[in-house]
Amino acid sequence: MEIITAHNLEKYFGTLAAVDGISFSVKKGEIFGFLGPNGAGKTTAMKMIHCVSKRTGGDLRVFGLDTDIEPRMIKQRLGVVPQENNPDPDFTTFQNLTIYARYFGIPRSEAEKRAEELLEFMQLSEKRDAPIETLSGGMKRRLIIARALMNEPELLILDEPTIGLDPQARHLIWEKLRHLRSIGCTLVMTTHYLDEAERLCDRLVIMDSGKILVEGSPAELVRKYAGKEIVEAAANPEFVACLKEKRIEFEVFGDTIQVQADDPQIIAQIMMESCGRERITVRMATLEDVFLKLTGRTLRE
Amino acid sequence: MAYAGLSEISRGSLAVWRRNLDAFIKTYKVNFIPPFVEPVLYLLALGYGVGALIQDVDGIPYPVFIAPALVSISVMYSAFFECTYSSYVRMYYQKTFDAMIATPLSIEDVITGEILWGATRGTIYAALMIPVLFLFGVIDMPTSLLLIPFAFPAGFLFSAIGICFTAVTPGIDALNYPAFLFITPMFLFSGTFFPIGILPQTLQYFAFGFLPLANIVNVNRAITMGEFSPVLLYNIVWVLLVALLFFIIGLNLMKRRLVD
Numbered sequence: 001m002e003i004i005t006a007h008n009l010e011k012y013f014g015t016l017a018a019v020d021g022i023s024f025s026v027k028k029g030e031i032f033g034f035l036g037p038n039g040a041g042k043t044t045a046m047k048m049i050h051c052v053s054k055r056t057g058g059d060l061r062v063f064g065l066d067t068d069i070e071p072r073m074i075k076q077r078l079g080v081v082p083q084e085n086n087p088d089p090d091f092t093t094f095q096n097l098t099i100y101a102r103y104f105g106i107p108r109s110e111a112e113k114r115a116e117e118l119l120e121f122m123q124l125s126e127k128r129d130a131p132i133e134t135l136s137g138g139m140k141r142r143l144i145i146a147r148a149l150m151n152e153p154e155l156l157i158l159d160e161p162t163i164g165l166d167p168q169a170r171h172l173i174w175e176k177l178r179h180l181r182s183i184g185c186t187l188v189m190t191t192h193y194l195d196e197a198e199r200l201c202d203r204l205v206i207m208d209s210g211k212i213l214v215e216g217s218p219a220e221l222v223r224k225y226a227g228k229e230i231v232e233a234a235a236n237p238e239f240v241a242c243l244k245e246k247r248i249e250f251e252v253f254g255d256t257i258q259v260q261a262d263d264p265q266i267i268a269q270i271m272m273e274s275c276g277r278e279r280i281t282v283r284m285a286t287l288e289d290v291f292l293k294l295t296g297r298t299l300r301e
Numbered sequence: 302m303a304y305a306g307l308s309e310i311s312r313g314s315l316a317v318w319r320r321n322l323d324a325f326i327k328t329y330k331v332n333f334i335p336p337f338v339e340p341v342l343y344l345l346a347l348g349y350g351v352g353a354l355i356q357d358v359d360g361i362p363y364p365v366f367i368a369p370a371l372v373s374i375s376v377m378y379s380a381f382f383e384c385t386y387s388s389y390v391r392m393y394y395q396k397t398f399d400a401m402i403a404t405p406l407s408i409e410d411v412i413t414g415e416i417l418w419g420a421t422r423g424t425i426y427a428a429l430m431i432p433v434l435f436l437f438g439v440i441d442m443p444t445s446l447l448l449i450p451f452a453f454p455a456g457f458l459f460s461a462i463g464i465c466f467t468a469v470t471p472g473i474d475a476l477n478y479p480a481f482l483f484i485t486p487m488f489l490f491s492g493t494f495f496p497i498g499i500l501p502q503t504l505q506y507f508a509f510g511f512l513p514l515a516n517i518v519n520v521n522r523a524i525t526m527g528e529f530s531p532v533l534l535y536n537i538v539w540v541l542l543v544a545l546l547f548f549i550i551g552l553n554l555m556k557r558r559l560v561d
Contacts, residue, residue, distance in 0.1 A: 013561065052402050053561055072311075072405045080403035086396035090324040099323065102316040103404035151404075 001028040003063060003155055003186045004049060010057030011044050011210075018044040020210030021058065031177065031187040033197045033204030035287075037295050040207040042190040043083065043159055049188065050080050050157050062155065076104065079148030083159040083190075085140045087132045093143055094119065094128045097150055104151045111150070118146040122176065138169035145173065149180075156180060158189040162196060174200060194287040208295045218287050225293055226285035227260035231267045233277045242275035253297060260285065306552040309409035317401060317414020318421065325422065335379070336429035340371050344437055347494065358496055361526070368439040369521035370493035372427050372448050373455065377514055380423035380456035381484055384463030385476045388415050392467065398559060412555045416460040416548060423456025424449060440525045447524045454540050455517045461547035462513070468554035491515035492522070509536070516540055 004026040011019040019041040026032040034042040047053035048060055051071035060067045062074045087096050094115055101111030119125045122142040127135060135143065141161070148156060161177065162170040177187060177200060191197050197204055198218045205215045214221060233239070235257045243250050243257070248267060250259045261267045264282045271277045325332055348364030358366040391397040401411045428449045434440045466479045491497070491514035497505055508515040516536040523533050 050403060052399075072407070075403065075405045082396075082399060082403070084396060086400050088320075088397055088400070089395055090327065095323075099320050100400070100404065102319060103313060103401055103406050105313070105316075105405070147400075 002026065003028050004032075004188070005061045006045075006058065007060075008058035009045070009048065009055055009060050011041070011048060011053065012056045017210045019048070019055075022205075022207070022210070022212045023058075024205055024212065024215065026186060026188055028186050029181060029184050030202040031181055031189065031200050033201035034188070034190040034207060035192075035194070035197055035204055035291060036190075036207035039209075040295075041210040042207055045207075046157055046159055046188065046190060050078060051075055076151065077153060078155040078157060079151060079153035081144050081148045081156070081158040081161055083163065085137075085144050087135075087140055087143055087147070089132045092129050092131060093124060093135065096132070096143060097147055100147050101150045106151065114150055114152070115146075118149055121149075122146040123172065138165050141165060141169065141173070145176065153185065155186045155188065158187065160191055161189055162191070162193065170196070194291055198287045206291060206294055213294050214290075221290050222285050222287055226289035228262045228285060229260075229264040230283055230285050230289060231259045231261055231264050231271070232281040232283070233257050233271055233279065239275055239277060243271075246270055246274060251293075253292075258289075260289075305549045306409050306556060307549065309407045310413050311407070311410055313404075313406040313410040314413035314417065317406065317411050318417045320397075321414070321418035322421065333429065336375060336426040337433055339375060340368075340430050340433045340437075343367070343371050344434075344439065348437075348439070362439075364437065364439045365525075366496075366522075367494055368434050368437075369448070369525040370491075370518050371434070372430050372452070373491075373514060373518045373521045374488055374493060375426045375430055376423035376452045376455050376517070377459050377484065377487070379426045380419040380459035381463045382480075383419040383422050384415055384460040385467050385470075385479070386473065388419075388464060388467050389470065389473050389476060391415075392559075393473070402559070408556050408559050409552050412464060412552050413548075416457060416464055416551065419460025419463065420453050420456035423459065424452040427452035427456075441527065444527050445525050448521055451517075451520055451524065451537075454537075454544055455513075455520075458513050458517075458540055458544035458547065461544055461551050464551035465547055465554055468551060468558050487512050487514040492518045509539075513540065513543065 002025045006025070007023050008021045009019055009023070010017065010021050022045065034045060036042050044053060048055050048067060049062055051067045051074055054068065063077060065074050067074060088099065091099060097115035097118060098108070098111045101114065106114070119128055122145060124139060124142055124146065127139060132140070145161070158177075162173050165173070174196070181187060189200070201218060203215065203217055204221075205212045206221075207213065214225070216224070233256070235252050235255055239257065240252070248259060248270065250257050259267050268280050268282055271280055344364055348367055352363030355363045357363065398411050402408055431440065431445060431448060435442055435445070466476060470476050491508060491512050493514070497508055497515060500508065509519075516539050519536045520533055520540070523529050
């Protein structure tokens with residue numbers, strides 16, 4: 001069953017295309033990722049899904065409902081974790097949840113029950129009555145996730161869920177997100193952490209300049225675009241000439257040479273014996289290799 | 302889009318109103334100071350200080366003359382500042398509006414809730430001032446209780462005007478412009494501390510045609526004096542219509558600012 005379907009979805013700001021005709025679908029119960037450099041259009045796409053940004057072209061349905069026509073119905077059934085933490089600083093942790101529940105029209109007793117459960121779930125019970133300014137960054141992030149779960153959403157939208165968190169906090173959030181998937185919740189997320197995408201996402205798209213470049217599972221994408229393993233060594237002109245002579249395909253990234261290989265031992269051997277390199281690294285190809293290969297290494301603002 | 306955004310308002314706006322009420326109650330000690338202290342200060346300095354130099358205004362003792370103006374001014378300040386500086390902080394710094402519109406609430410619900418709250422705050426302030434003014438013996442009971450229900454539309458008007466400025470301001474500092482260039486002159490020239498009748502005829506027409514506070518002071522003074530004339534009907538209708546006008550303008554300006 002498809003929770004989100006987009007066809008030629010477009011968002012223009014004046015003449016600038018933030019999202020330039022993308023099509024994708026998200027299935028029930030999966031974690032779907034939007035990856036891409038800054039300005040690729042990920043956040044804009046997410047905003048259109050949760051109905052706070054209006055599309056300028058194409059078609060977008062969430063739960064089978066048109067985002068232009070039924071925003072209230074859609075928003076009633078989804079939870080949003082924005083990129084920037086925005087707890088309500090005038091209230092305590094617990095009150096943040098119960099007040100948010102009122103925006104959904106959830107009755108008070110039910111809201112209080114869910115708030116207690118979610119504080120427990122996100123390991124925030126100790127901070128139940130604490131003012132927001134006493135919470136650490138990780139606690140605020142967990143509070144925002146708890147808040148997004150107050151209406152028991154079928155679809156959870158997360159814009160960089162673990163941005164700026166320490167490894168402990170990230171692992172806790174990953175565990176909770178996987179738990180949500182296991183109980184049938186559908187998750188859509190953006191992230192700049194490619195290890196996070198690799199661990200969590202069932203399927204993902206990599207976007208650049210408002211377009212989808214590729215779509216697939218992390219493993220599929222790695223296999224297809226980065227090969228099995230990567231052989232790396234320091235670059236210099238003689239070494240480059242030697243590799244050319246041996247007809248080995250390579251890429252130069254700054255001071256490093258990378259070779260994609262399904263048979264890394266052979267490549268490494270040639271490098272060592274014929275080209276005189278002693279320090280060689282052989283590692284598994286990752287999503288990061290795919291990402292950099294597809295979107296380039298130029299810095300984005 | 303239909304009906305200039307009015308059709309997008311739901312009961313959810315009351316949840317926004319309620320959020321602001323809860324925040325107000327949490328800090329009630331600070332919030333309750335102005336309505337008690339302000340009238341005392343104004344009455345002492347202007348009513349009895351300056352008032353000592355003035356025998357009376359058209360046969361009315363000076364403190365009695367300014368009492369209804371003090372209530373009007375308090376409603377203006379509390380409602381206008383709530384929907385400018387405070388709303389701006391919630392919108393821009395706290396991102397509270399963003400959190401709200403990620404729920405089933407529409408932008409129109411959020412803005413309506415803000416304006417209803419500004420009006421409510423003005424009404425609370427008016428209600429709190431009444432016992433103080435009564436203790437000074439400058440207003441009569443029970444007719445002066447009518448100040449309370451009229452404070453709501455008056456507060457709504459100033460809140461709606463405030464929201465319009467909040468929607469177009471480039472930053473929080475720029476909100477000082479309407480505060481100094483619009484609110485402060487109005488505070489002085491709306492029949493507050495001297496009768497509007499001593500102004501040249503054209504300025505009197507200007508005041509009743511364009512200054513919200515002048516119309517509100519006129520109504521409030523009629524309430525505390527217990528003297529009702531047909532002009533009041535004009536003042537009341539003016540307040541209601543202009544409030545509706547700025548409400549609609551505010552909704553649409555905010556929609557333009559917050560939804561892209």
